Amino acid sequence: MIARLLTFSAAAAILASAPVVAQRGQRGAQPPSSPRAMTPFDLTGYWISIVTEDWRWRMITPAKGDYASVPLNAAAQRAADAWDPAKDEAAGEQCRSYGAAAIMRVPGRLHITWDGDAALRIETEAGTQTRLFEFGPPSPSRSGDGTWQGRSVAQWETAGRTGMFGAGPPPKATGLKVITTHLRPGYLRRNGVPYSENAVLTEYYNVMPKEENGDTWLIITTVVQDPQYLTGRFITSTHFKKLPDGATWHPTPCRAS
Amino acid sequence: MHRLTVALLVAGAAVTAFRAFAQPPASSTAAARGQVSATSRQSGSLVEYDDDVQRTSVSGVDFTGEWAPRFYEDQPERVPGPELGDYLGIPINDAARMRADTWEASVQTLAEWQCRPHSADYIWRGPSPLRISKEVDPVSRQVIAWHAEWLRSVDRQIYMDGRPHPSGNAPHTWAGFSTGHWDGDVLTIRTTHLKEGYVRRNGLPRSDRATLTEHWMLHGDILTVATIVYDPVYLTEPFIRTTDYELDLHQWVPPYPCEVVEEVDRPKGRVPNIFPGLNTGVKEFGARCGIPEIATRGGAETMYPDFRSSIGNITAKCVAAQR
Numbered sequence: 127m128i129a130r131l132l133t134f135s136a137a138a139a140i141l142a143s144a145p146v147v148a149q150r151g152q153r154g155a156q157p158p159s160s161p162r163a164m165t166p167f168d169l170t171g172y173w174i175s176i177v178t179e180d181w182r183w184r185m186i187t188p189a190k191g192d193y194a195s196v197p198l199n200a201a202a203q204r205a206a207d208a209w210d211p212a213k214d215e216a217a218g219e220q221c222r223s224y225g226a227a228a229i230m231r232v233p234g235r236l237h238i239t240w241d242g243d244a245a246l247r248i249e250t251e252a253g254t255q256t257r258l259f260e261f262g263p264p265s266p267s268r269s270g271d272g273t274w275q276g277r278s279v280a281q282w283e284t285a286g287r288t289g290m291f292g293a294g295p296p297p298k299a300t301g302l303k304v305i306t307t308h309l310r311p312g313y314l315r316r317n318g319v320p321y322s323e324n325a326v327l328t329e330y331y332n333v334m335p336k337e338e339n340g341d342t343w344l345i346i347t348t349v350v351q352d353p354q355y356l357t358g359r360f361i362t363s364t365h366f367k368k369l370p371d372g373a374t375w376h377p378t379p380c381r382a383s
Numbered sequence: 384m385h386r387l388t389v390a391l392l393v394a395g396a397a398v399t400a401f402r403a404f405a406q407p408p409a410s411s412t413a414a415a416r417g418q419v420s421a422t423s424r425q426s427g428s429l430v431e432y433d434d435d436v437q438r439t440s441v442s443g444v445d446f447t448g449e450w451a452p453r454f455y456e457d458q459p460e461r462v463p464g465p466e467l468g469d470y471l472g473i474p475i476n477d478a479a480r481m482r483a484d485t486w487e488a489s490v491q492t493l494a495e496w497q498c499r500p501h502s503a504d505y506i507w508r509g510p511s512p513l514r515i516s517k518e519v520d521p522v523s524r525q526v527i528a529w530h531a532e533w534l535r536s537v538d539r540q541i542y543m544d545g546r547p548h549p550s551g552n553a554p555h556t557w558a559g560f561s562t563g564h565w566d567g568d569v570l571t572i573r574t575t576h577l578k579e580g581y582v583r584r585n586g587l588p589r590s591d592r593a594t595l596t597e598h599w600m601l602h603g604d605i606l607t608v609a610t611i612v613y614d615p616v617y618l619t620e621p622f623i624r625t626t627d628y629e630l631d632l633h634q635w636v637p638p639y640p641c642e643v644v645e646e647v648d649r650p651k652g653r654v655p656n657i658f659p660g661l662n663t664g665v666k667e668f669g670a671r672c673g674i675p676e677i678a679t680r681g682g683a684e685t686m687y688p689d690f691r692s693s694i695g696n697i698t699a700k701c702v703a704a705q706r
Contacts, residue, residue, distance in 0.1 A: 174687070176623060179457050183473040186674065186698065189700060251688075300567040301600070329600040334598050347602055363625035
């Protein structure tokens with residue numbers, strides 16, 4: 127009986143101390159900072175893609191049926207085999223390979239700016255597209271219909287630094303995670319390799335420390351999941367080098383082939 | 384008995400209240416943690432706990448695990464192997480082209496070459512599973528080195544204990560000599576003392592004067608690694624690639640013993656090669672795929688988006704999977 131009492135008392139003491147742990151975590155809490163104030167690196171400015179990977183699928187239009195290395199199901203292969211760029215052009219669908227799931231692999235420059243304190247804006251030279259990464263819930267005024275760039279919700283990655291009892295120091299942002307939905311069906315590659323309106327795009331943005339030669343690199347890891355056309359996650363990573371300014375910025379329209 | 388229970392509860396609550404009261408102000412706690420963090424960064428520690436067993440804001444994540452390569456990029460080059468004469472998107476100079484143009488694939492059958500492992504820079508793109516483990520000091524419990532081990536390579540150490548790189552006269556190895564440090568949660572690694580290797584498995588060389596910078600990043604169960612090769616002998620600009628691996632809890636890197644055998648009957652001392660200007664094979668890829676020679680010959684200009692204006696809007700004539 128004494129042992130049971132001691133166990134119960136010890137448990138009671140631990141439970142009683144729990145709020146203190148929580149209070150301890152709160153004590154160091156600061157007023158909530160804006161996403162812009164929390165930024166762990168400077169994403170803004172002009173960046174240029176350096177195409178050292180997938181050259182034959184990015185710098186030129188791949189041949190019809192060349193969908194090696196994309197985890198397509200049979201329906202997707204049939205769709206890719208039926209690709210007709212003239213038809214896309216006639217239907218005003220020439221931006222299909224410039225949608226969010228593909229645009230970072232399209233060679234070109236990016237211009238990244240803050241849109242207020244809670245959204246990042248990315249303009250692309252290729253296809254003259256604009257992406258908006260909103261921290262927190264998307265603006266309610268936006269349409270529910272799918273668009274080439276969809277709806278993107280952003281959050282800073284904190285690598286789960288919450289401590290053993292969830293009362294560790296305030297987490298520090300280390301990277302940017304972006305999830306994009308509400309996409310209009312598009313192409314993962316210019317030659318008609320499809321993704322559907324059900325695709326979900328997850329991206330991770332990291333800016334590397336400056337190299338000894340002065341280069342600064344932006345690395346974007348992209349994960350496309352599409353229950354309609356993909357048999358698994360389609361993962362790529364793309365690198366951009368920082369430019370001193372926008373002197374060479376030259377937006378171009380979409381083209382179907 | 385009831386009184387005893389109440390007394391113990393009261394005592395427990397009193398202890399708890401005292402501990403809360405006795406906590407130093409938040410600012411001094413943060414200051415103490417800041418000191419620990421600074422010390423830790425200096426020593427390369429991965430994770431530290433304070434007296435209350437809580438994580439600090441020290442940099443670094445744990446890359447330990449079995450990582451499966453994913454070939455969603457450059458699959459034709461990385462798995463079946465690159466085409467002869469495909470130098471697309473690599474910032475090579477004329478000396479590198481000469482080496483690749485005179486390269487003959489059967490050189491790999493020489494006894495001296497058969498068991499040659501991929502070097503530290505190339506192995507990330509090779510068709511090999513990866514195991515990453517950490518070496519922990521048993522007393523300080525600090526991570527003093529990472530080990531990266533692929534199926535077709537050698538155990539590679541990345542030292543985190545602040546040791547300097549050896550003299551330039553020290554031996555060069557396939558893995559080179561690597562040291563790492565944290566930039567937030569990105570592990571940045573510098574590698575020197577590499578033996579001569581290749582940047583593509585079709586003869587494009589990388590010299591033993593090259594250095595390598597890597598950045599390792601973790602995104603859930605995805606490992607992304609950026610490799611940047613600087614080679615004053617064969618490259619005119621840094622050569623960057625980014626590669627992805629997925630965590631695979633069922634993967635096990637098996638042994639890879641290599642036995643030298645007689646693969647080709649050839650006169651003793653003959654080294655397979657093709658004399659300059661005689662290798663017609665290097666032009667077949669471009670001709671078959673409809674890619675202009677100014678592109679297939681590579682060079683820094685071919686990796687910039689504006690290069691497309693010099694070749695126009697072309698559609699390839701070949702399908703990679705048909706090889």
